Amino acid sequence: MQRHLISAADLTRDDAVLILDTAEEMARVADRPIKKLPTLRGRTIVNLFFEDSTRTRISFEAAEKRLSADVINFSAKGSSVSKGESLKDTAQTLEAMGVDAVVIRHGASGAPYRLATSGWIDAVVVNAGDGTHQHPTQALLDAFTMRRRLVGRDAGLGQDLAGKRITIVGDVLHSRVARSNVDLLHTLGAEVTLVAPPTLVPVGIETWPCEVSYDLDSTLPKSDAVMMLRVQRERMNAAFFPTEREYSRRYGLDGDRMARMPEHAIVMHPGPMVRGMEITAEVADSERCTVVEQVANGVSVRMAVLYLLLGGNEPAVSHARTTTEEK
Amino acid sequence: MSKILIRGAKVLGGEPQDVLIDGAVIEAVGAGLSAEGAEVVEAGGKVLLPGLVDLHTHLREPGREDSETVLTGTRAAASGGYTAVFAMANTFPVADTAGVVEQVYRLGQEHGYCDVQPIGAVTVGLEGRKLAELGAMHESAAGVTVFSDDGKCVDDAVIMRRALEYVKAFGGVVAQHAQEPRLTEGAQMNEGVVSAELGLGGWPAVAEESIIARDVLLAEHVGSRVHICHLSTAGSVEIVRWAKSRGIDVTAEVTPHHLLLTDELVRSYNPVYKVNPPLRTEKDVLALREALADGTIDIVATDHAPHPHEDKDCEWAAAAMGMVGLETALSVVQETMVETGLLDWAGVASRMSFKPALIGRATGHGRPVSAGEPANLTLVDTEYRGSVDPAGFASRSRNTPYQGRELPGRVTHTWLRGKATLVDGKLT
Numbered sequence: 001m002q003r004h005l006i007s008a009a010d011l012t013r014d015d016a017v018l019i020l021d022t023a024e025e026m027a028r029v030a031d032r033p034i035k036k037l038p039t040l041r042g043r044t045i046v047n048l049f050f051e052d053s054t055r056t057r058i059s060f061e062a063a064e065k066r067l068s069a070d071v072i073n074f075s076a077k078g079s080s081v082s083k084g085e086s087l088k089d090t091a092q093t094l095e096a097m098g099v100d101a102v103v104i105r106h107g108a109s110g111a112p113y114r115l116a117t118s119g120w121i122d123a124v125v126v127n128a129g130d131g132t133h134q135h136p137t138q139a140l141l142d143a144f145t146m147r148r149r150l151v152g153r154d155a156g157l158g159q160d161l162a163g164k165r166i167t168i169v170g171d172v173l174h175s176r177v178a179r180s181n182v183d184l185l186h187t188l189g190a191e192v193t194l195v196a197p198p199t200l201v202p203v204g205i206e207t208w209p210c211e212v213s214y215d216l217d218s219t220l221p222k223s224d225a226v227m228m229l230r231v232q233r234e235r236m237n238a239a240f241f242p243t244e245r246e247y248s249r250r251y252g253l254d255g256d257r258m259a260r261m262p263e264h265a266i267v268m269h270p271g272p273m274v275r276g277m278e279i280t281a282e283v284a285d286s287e288r289c290t291v292v293e294q295v296a297n298g299v300s301v302r303m304a305v306l307y308l309l310l311g312g313n314e315p316a317v318s319h320a321r322t323t324t325e326e327k
Numbered sequence: 328m329s330k331i332l333i334r335g336a337k338v339l340g341g342e343p344q345d346v347l348i349d350g351a352v353i354e355a356v357g358a359g360l361s362a363e364g365a366e367v368v369e370a371g372g373k374v375l376l377p378g379l380v381d382l383h384t385h386l387r388e389p390g391r392e393d394s395e396t397v398l399t400g401t402r403a404a405a406s407g408g409y410t411a412v413f414a415m416a417n418t419f420p421v422a423d424t425a426g427v428v429e430q431v432y433r434l435g436q437e438h439g440y441c442d443v444q445p446i447g448a449v450t451v452g453l454e455g456r457k458l459a460e461l462g463a464m465h466e467s468a469a470g471v472t473v474f475s476d477d478g479k480c481v482d483d484a485v486i487m488r489r490a491l492e493y494v495k496a497f498g499g500v501v502a503q504h505a506q507e508p509r510l511t512e513g514a515q516m517n518e519g520v521v522s523a524e525l526g527l528g529g530w531p532a533v534a535e536e537s538i539i540a541r542d543v544l545l546a547e548h549v550g551s552r553v554h555i556c557h558l559s560t561a562g563s564v565e566i567v568r569w570a571k572s573r574g575i576d577v578t579a580e581v582t583p584h585h586l587l588l589t590d591e592l593v594r595s596y597n598p599v600y601k602v603n604p605p606l607r608t609e610k611d612v613l614a615l616r617e618a619l620a621d622g623t624i625d626i627v628a629t630d631h632a633p634h635p636h637e638d639k640d641c642e643w644a645a646a647a648m649g650m651v652g653l654e655t656a657l658s659v660v661q662e663t664m665v666e667t668g669l670l671d672w673a674g675v676a677s678r679m680s681f682k683p684a685l686i687g688r689a690t691g692h693g694r695p696v697s698a699g700e701p702a703n704l705t706l707v708d709t710e711y712r713g714s715v716d717p718a719g720f721a722s723r724s725r726n727t728p729y730q731g732r733e734l735p736g737r738v739t740h741t742w743l744r745g746k747a748t749l750v751d752g753k754l755t
């Protein structure tokens with residue numbers, strides 16, 4: 001694996017499978033009475049969040065604490081950043097305090113890449129979402145969820161997602177989740193179809209390793225998983241679609257549409273959901289919807305990523321079977 | 328002022344000749360000229376060009392002296408072989424009054440490295456709403472003939488029409504920064520395959536092309552001439568070619584960076600590649616080179632845009648747009664146009680001196696290298712190859728996309744009306 005995790009496109013198939021397998025080990029820790037490993041004791045990780053994202057920040061924080069890392073949370077609001085301090089100065093200030101890894105969420109696409117490649121700091125950089133570019137740990141937790149559900153928890157170990165048909169629906173244009181998922185799912189052998197109104201499909205998408213469709217209904221019967229992306233209501237003010245209701249009618253997932261999916265197929269959502277917009281309550285609360293599982297899996301996957309990037313040669317879980325020495 | 332004999336220079340790339348300068352004027356051009364009483368510069372087969380003229384420079388003074396001043400900018404110009412530069416109006420305060428343009432003009436004259444011809448703003452404060460006092464700027468000591476809101480597009484069709492009409496009274500020209508503002512809200516780079524992957528806001532080619540199409544039609548309708556700044560797309564080339572075939576009085580410029588670099592470089596997220604209009608695709612680059620060769624694009628203009636280090640040492644979205652260009656322009660043109668066989672040195676002289684002077688009505692510049700003409704000259708060592716080192720720039724800023732890149736050619740001497748401003752690559 002590379003030293004940093006910036007883009008899902010940087011992961012090889014073997015990297016990705018290793019992370020997913022490691023995450024399964026980490027998940028077992030969550031079943032224990034004491035949900036903590038000593039692996040990153042004495043290491044310091046800063047969660048550097050320039051954008052509000054309580055969910056992602058808490059998920060990383062839980063992962064870091066379960067690995068016994070020392071955690072610093074840095075939120076740009078009310079900090080020196082709001083007084084004009086640059087990303088470079090903020091990062092260097094934190095590194096001077098002895099930080100081993102920076103988990104960064106930033107509104108500007110490419111900010112984590114700059115942090116990792118500009119010689120500003122030496123710490124390991126983990127991208128927790130940058131602009132409309134990438135959100136690699138989200139893609140990993142989604143792949144983890146799909147592998148568990150579509151291949152099996154134990155049967156999935158060492159396996160990828162070869163041949164699985166994944167449909168991603170919604171605001172692809174503004175979605176780092178869509179970009180990361182297309183990259184990772186392709187690497188893992190899945191067949192990805194993006195469904196969106198043409199206004200929310202980026203110009204230049206033709207080189208992406210996926211299909212693009214404007215028609216949800218014809219895609220649903222051929223899907224093993226359908227991932228609904230959040231659609232911000234404000235988008236209609238920029239004429240991406242006429243009204244919330246029209247969007248919902250054409251691209252929302254309701255009970256009728258869900259019934260057209262194969263029986264084994266699952267419904268996914270990266271959260272936060274806009275109920276009544278891209279997904280109805282009936283679907284969101286159904287057995288087939290994995291939203292809550294995805295949250296739990298997020299912690300396991302982030303533990304695996306941090307462990308693999310920072311943990312060195314120590315086995316993650318000392319008494320358990322380990323697959324972590326392939327690096 | 329004494330005499331200077333430039334011995335054995337390939338004038339416009341032709342056979343080696345001698346050029347004798349007396350005072351501010353070229354006294355003679357020919358073989359075996361007498362060196363009596365003259366300081367001799369052995370050209371040794373270097374190429375002698377008329378002093379270069381840049382129709383598009385940002386000198387930043389007044390207001391952003393932290394990035395460039397008239398002094399540092401004109402030293403950079405002399406260093407790059409330029410004897411005249413047109414200074415864009417987007418200063419603080421904006422060059423929209425006679426007072427500001429006269430100040431910039433006089434600073435250029437005082438420093439003496441390069442003539443500075445201020446460009447006046449088309450609209451007050453570059454706001455696109457109310458015409459600036461174009462006539463007053465023309466009649467001022469600065470004698471402004473080129474007007475531009477560069478950095479912003481004159482997007483209101485009525486204001487553009489009026490400006491095109493109004494400047495006809497004194498032979499002026501409006502230089503349009505063609506960028507439809509609504510189509511480029513939040514734009515960060517060329518819209519296409521790379522922007523889709525990088526998740527950076529797209530700056531579509533159509534935002535440039537639609538404005539150019541509108542403006543050439545407006546120019547035709549009111550019988551005015553119009554100049555297109557930094558044309559950057561293959562589609563824009565087609566529109567200008569069509570307009571010229573129709574007899575519309577349109578001229579266009581291309582920057583050196585659009586002749587060489589593509590949006591693939593943005594994958595580094597290094598803001599040194601962030602520029603407006605953005606770097607485009609390989610297809611566009613090739614179309615621009617071809618258009619510059621066949622005359623559809625008239626001139627090369629640098630869009631020299633200095634920025635302090637901190638404005639580039641940051642994440643892409645926060646970075647300023649623009650790159651310095653005066654000190655590398657000729658090398659990039661040699662690389663992209665001469666070494667590819669698209670232009671000879673006479674063609675380079677035409678596109679970097681004669682025609683820009685003509686478009687901007689820069690009296691005394693862009694003249695032939697012949698007896699009786701002003702001694703504005705540039706001597707180029709075209710055999711030289713070296714990598715670009717921004718530490719050696721005369722500009723106050725270092726935001727070049729060519730750091731470490733090997734480029735051919737080096738300007739060794741520049742003369743402004745017979746006075747050497749650059750000797751053996753060193754500013755005087």
